[in-house]
Amino acid sequence: MLKTELLELLKDMADDAEVNETIQGVEGLTKTFDSNSIGLDEFKNILEINEVAKSYYQSSLDSGVGKGVSKYKENFSKNELPKLVEDGIKAKSNEGKTPDQIKLDEALAEIQK
Numbered sequence: 001m002l003k004t005e006l007l008e009l010l011k012d013m014a015d016d017a018e019v020n021e022t023i024q025g026v027e028g029l030t031k032t033f034d035s036n037s038i039g040l041d042e043f044k045n046i047l048e049i050n051e052v053a054k055s056y057y058q059s060s061l062d063s064g065v066g067k068g069v070s071k072y073k074e075n076f077s078k079n080e081l082p083k084l085v086e087d088g089i090k091a092k093s094n095e096g097k098t099p100d101q102i103k104l105d106e107a108l109a110e111i112q113k
Contacts (some may be wrong), residue, residue: 006023013022045053094102
């Protein structure tokens with residue numbers, strides 16, 4: 001928009017009128033937000049100054065971390081915990097036995113199978 005066009009829009013305005021309301025909606029006058037052109041520094045700045053954006057981003061981040069923790073717990077309970085319990089039971093059942101006694105018990109268990 002040219003300066004003369006803008007002055008034409010503003011010429012009939014009262015001195016105490018709000019300029020933003022008058023020019024709002026004038027095509028080409030305001031810059032549109034392009035999310036593809038925003039850089040890391042601008043994004044960080046938005047998070048610092050805009051509380052709504054900051055809370056949405058934090059909520060999204062918390063949700064992702066929560067899902068990751070839940071998935072880890074699920075995998076741990078299904079895959080690793082049974083091995084740890086079995087190893088713990090084995091260690092307690094072999095407590096006080098010599099290595100030869102442990103080998104003998106293992107060999108007997110294998111024969112019984």
